[in-house]
Amino acid sequence: MYFKNSVIAIIIIFAIIFGAKTFFSNLIHVGYDDNLSLEERIKPSGQVYLAGDIDVNAVKAPVKTTAKARSGAAVYTASCASCHSIGILNAPKFGSKADWAPRVKRGIADLVKVATTGVGAMPPKGTCMDCSDAELKAAIEHMIK
Ligand code: HEC
Numbered sequence: 001m002y003f004k005n006s007v008i009a010i011i012i013i014f015a016i017i018f019g020a021k022t023f024f025s026n027l028i029h030v031g032y033d034d035n036l037s038l039e040e041r042i043k044p045s046g047q048v049y050l051a052g053d054i055d056v057n058a059v060k061a062p063v064k065t066t067a068k069a070r071s072g073a074a075v076y077t078a079s080c081a082s083c084h085s086i087g088i089l090n091a092p093k094f095g096s097k098a099d100w101a102p103r104v105k106r107g108i109a110d111l112v113k114v115a116t117t118g119v120g121a122m123p124p125k126g127t128c129m130d131c132s133d134a135e136l137k138a139a140i141e142h143m144i145k
Contacts, residue, residue, distance in 0.1 A: 069135055073142050079126050079131070087099070108140065
């Protein structure tokens with residue numbers, strides 16, 4: 001009787017140990033036998049391209065945007081009105097003959113030039129950094145009308 005119980009106890013203990021081993025090794029299985037994932041894991045984080053690795057002629061030149069030029073009114077509203085509508089920081093006001101007359105005398109080309117570089121509190125390009133000269137000119141013409 002005593003002997004029989006001991007054998008059963010030993011079998012149960014082995015069963016528990018083996019069960020636990022299988023359970024945990026499945027749980028934390030990291031797959032070292034998996035060569036592909038091993039290579040993935042240890043590969044360098046960057047790759048070096050040498051001259052000639054890439055056919056530069058095959059790389060397409062960036063497509064030039066052929067977006068239509070914005071109208072003077074659109075540019076004015078988006079970029080210039082914040083200051084020029086009510087004359088913030090002494091900016092010449094929209095449509096004000098008194099403010100613009102002395103400037104217009106210098107010629108539109110000069111106004112475009114000064115608007116591009118900025119002057120005093122007037123920021124370069126009036127903050128419209130992607131504006132073309134033509135768009136700036138249109139915005140100025142819209143303001144001095
Ligand atoms: C942050 C405010 C501000 C914004 C935005 C702004 N301006 Fe001005 N602008 C000024 C101020 C201030 C002056 C007066 C500068 C001076 O004469 O010292 C001025 C002057 C000008 C002048 C006259 C420059 C000269 O030679 O006398 C032109 C032209 C002009 N702005 C065009 C524009 C255009 C076009 C935009 C939008 C694309 C624009 N501005 C946006 C503040 C601004």
